[in-house]
Amino acid sequence: MKLFEFKATKHATAPAPIGAPVGSSVMEDAIDHPGPVVVKSIGTEWTAKLSGLLNLKHPKAVAAGLEDGPEPIQIYTHVVRHPTEGFFLVDTGVSAEFVEHPAEVGVGKMLRKYGGISDMHPEPSTAEVIKAEGAPLAGVFMxxxxxxxxxxxxxxxxxxxxxxxYHEAEAGLFLNMFAQGTNNHLLEGRPPLQELQFNGDPDGKFAGVNDVFGDGTFFAILTPGHTEGHTSYVARTAEGPVLLTGDVCHTRWGWDNDVEPGSFLADRDGSRESLLALKALSERHPNMSVRLGHQP
Ligand SMILES: [Zn+2]
Incomplete structure (x- = not known):
């Protein structure tokens, strides 16, 4: 870590007691068989700068004449239901408390000023999403x-x-100077962050794959670039595999044209590599439903 880099949070971490690293072929052999997981993606309205969401200097974006400006996007939480493991969220959505009283929940001054929080609309709020499931929340996958x-x-x-x-909390980045205090506060009083374990990919397609519940129904894919420990997920549902890309790709245009995010990323080459790896995965499994980071 360099002198002017800051971890995403100082919150403690521990290896996750669930999940096992597997080769990507184990995942790819399984995912076209219908599975028991149910995924529901719930978005709330937000706006962000297109130049952050999409690399506007990419030749394809230049050729398409895309210009910077406010872009309507969504903030998602994905409800993942497993028949025996219970109900989980992938990412956390938006809490009304977070938008209405950001200082009280620990959002730092810089993010309150420049983070666009007042443009977030917690409709539905995360509390409402959890309540609607009528069951205790078993865990959150970030x-x-x-x-x-x-x-x-x-x-x-x-x-x-x-x-x-793996390593999401500890990865150093200058931008984290503004985020670290906020993450520390939001995580205060919680158990250590549980890091899913990855062990490369003997099949050479991804940075790593993890069989999260050990039954081949829900996989985590290490997709670094946007952040060092960025992780995407694949669920086996009755309708086929559902891919949750996270911020490997924010926008519909970026996915359709293979253009990685703009300024909102840690490592451009890594981010592009992860995007192309997920795109190739979706092409090998045409039945796959793809849910992007911030647009339908
Ligand atoms: Zn995002």
Whole structure:
């Protein structure tokens, strides 16, 4: 870590007691068989700068004449229901408390000023999403620890296990100077972040794959670039595999044209590589439903 880099949070981490690293072929052999997981994606309205969401300097974006400006997007939480493991969220959505009283829940001054929080609309709020499930929340799987993904934490019970990708919390980045204090506050009083374990990919397609419940129904894919420990997820549902890309790709245009995010990323080459790897995965499994980071 360099001198002017800051971790995403100082919150403690521990290896997740669930999940096992597997080769991507184990996942790819399984996912076209219908599975028992149910995924519901719930978005709330937000706006962000297109130049952050999409690399506007990419030749394809230049050729298409795309210009910077406010872009309507969604902040998602994905409800993942497993028949025996229970009900989980992937990313946290938006809590009303977070939008109405950001200082009280621990959002730092810089993010309150420049983070676009007053443009977030918690409709439905994360509390409402959890209540509608009528069951206790068994855990939260994070794609990464950016503000628009942790914004539901005030509504998440303090004892809920939180899972992240490998090294997501510790990765250094200058931008984290503004995010770290906020993440520390939102995670205060919670158990250590549980890091899913990855062990490369003997099949050479991804940075790593993890069979989260050990039954081949729900997989985590390490997709670094946007952040160092960024993680995407694949669920086996009755209708076919559902891919939750996270911020490997924010926009519909970016996915359709293979263009990685703009300024909102840690490592451009890594981010593009992860995007192309997920795109290829979806092409090998045409039945796959793809849910992007911030647009339908
Ligand atoms: Zn995001």
């Amino acid at each position: 794609t990464h620890l950016h503000l628009d993904h942790v914004s539901g934490f005030p509504d998440i019970p303090k004892d809920t296990p939180v899972y992240t990708g």
